[in-house]
Amino acid sequence: MSLLQLKAVGHVFLGRAVLENVSLDVEQGEMVALVGPSGCGKSTLAQIAAGLIAPRHGQIVRNYDRCAFVFQEPRLLPWATVETNVALGLSGLSLSRAEQRTRIAAACHRVSLEESDWRKFPSQLSGGMRQRTALARALVGNPDFLYFDEPFTALDAALRRRMQDLVVSTVSDSGKGGLFITHDIHEALRICHRIAVLDRSGHGILDCVAVPEAPGNRSDKMIFETARRLISDHPLFAVVDEHDERRLA
Ligand SMILES: Nc1ncnc2c1ncn2[C@@H]1O[C@H](COP(=O)(O)OP(=O)(O)OP(=O)(O)O)[C@@H](O)[C@H]1O
Numbered sequence: 001m002s003l004l005q006l007k008a009v010g011h012v013f014l015g016r017a018v019l020e021n022v023s024l025d026v027e028q029g030e031m032v033a034l035v036g037p038s039g040c041g042k043s044t045l046a047q048i049a050a051g052l053i054a055p056r057h058g059q060i061v062r063n064y065d066r067c068a069f070v071f072q073e074p075r076l077l078p079w080a081t082v083e084t085n086v087a088l089g090l091s092g093l094s095l096s097r098a099e100q101r102t103r104i105a106a107a108c109h110r111v112s113l114e115e116s117d118w119r120k121f122p123s124q125l126s127g128g129m130r131q132r133t134a135l136a137r138a139l140v141g142n143p144d145f146l147y148f149d150e151p152f153t154a155l156d157a158a159l160r161r162r163m164q165d166l167v168v169s170t171v172s173d174s175g176k177g178g179l180f181i182t183h184d185i186h187e188a189l190r191i192c193h194r195i196a197v198l199d200r201s202g203h204g205i206l207d208c209v210a211v212p213e214a215p216g217n218r219s220d221k222m223i224f225e226t227a228r229r230l231i232s233d234h235p236l237f238a239v240v241d242e243h244d245e246r247r248l249a
Contacts, residue, residue, distance in 0.1 A: 168216045
């Protein structure tokens with residue numbers, strides 16, 4: 001069953017077409033990576049899919065009950081503690097105080113936030129801790145669909161790897177679905193079942209590449225070699241590679 005269907009979605013910002021005729025399905029238990037050059041409309045598409053932006057054209061079918069969105073920046077309430085920020089992810093659920101506390105503690109543990117940090121305010125946290133708080137806020141309500149917009153760019157390599165593993169186990173253990181925007185093909189290959197490449201100017205999905213084996217079962221060697229092959233051989237990934245070169249220039 002498709003948890004999310006985007007049908008011929010189009011959008012216009014200030015009279016300029018940003019997305020045109022983009023269609024994409026995400027199945028239950030599937031995480032789909034969305035890659036493409038900077039400015040092609042990935043974030044706009046994810047926000048349209050999540051219902052944060054109303055599209056100018058097209059149709060969105062959401063067959064999930066509850067979703068959560070993790071942005072590139074943590075977007076925490078600065079006047080609220082870690083616990084209170086995480087608790088925002090429980091809004092709309094009728095839970096007892098004790099159940100809320102249990103869920104918040106479990107979510108904080110999952111993202112490796114120490115108990116001594118739960119009463120701290122965002123200004124007292126490192127960038128990585130803030131982003132983990134945002135991830136805990138997304139997971140605490142047990143959503144059945146997850147949107148990620150380059151969530152781990154601020155994390156160091158080891159932590160980034162742990163959080164990627166957490167995303168993989170969250171989706172594979174519970175049949176959730178998700179859309180994961182990234183500029184890192186290795187990250188897409190580690191986490192996702194399919195990689196969708198958005199055209200340079202947001203004119204549709206160029207193609208989707210299915211990644212062999214289940215996420216979590218792929219070796220580092222396989223990920224590294226597949227990334228190298230995709231970047232060097234596959235015309236779809238040339239646009240992502242060009243983006244990286246532009247960023248490095
Ligand atoms: N609120 C807005 N008002 C006007 N233009 C916008 C707005 N949001 C995004 N845009 C424009 O829409 C285009 C697509 O932006 P978007 O952030 O979706 O791209 P992206 O592919 O996610 O980029 P990046 O990879 O750099 O994050 C860009 O040209 C951007 O300047």
